[in-house]
Amino acid sequence: MTSRFTELAIDCSDPATLARFWCAVLDYEVLEAEDGLVTIGPPVAESPAGPVPPVLTFAPVPEAKTVKNRVHLDVHPTDRDQDEEVRRLLSLGARPADVGQGAGGTGGADGPSWVVLADPEGNEFCVLAGRRP
Structure with missing residues (x-):
């Protein structure tokens, strides 16, 4: 089991x-x-x-978040591209987050294929450019 x-x-x-x-x-x-x-x-x-x-x-919990998450969620858009989804999530209250991912955290040949955002309480999560097989 x-x-x-x-x-x-x-x-x-x-x-x-x-x-x-x-x-x-x-x-x-x-x-x-x-x-x-x-x-x-x-x-x-x-x-x-x-x-x-x-x-x-x-x-x-009474304490506030003080350091980078050791576990985070990854999400991927199901009906729009990554940029459109990032804009939607920012409009919901997410904000850009820098966890050392590099230039802007966006995908492409020069950077990772994810964008790091933080939820309204600062918990980091990634918006993936594509779904892992």
């Missing part, structure tokens, strides 16, 4: 606000909200018959 990745827990100062941001990014919905915890995931009516994507649970 093995384990299956089903949930990612994210410490934050404002679970409801961060959950709304990630719902908009991933087209998720709030599945549960109680005792300060907020869990989001794919809409229940649209859950696939195959492997289920992990849910994200946001938990309040």
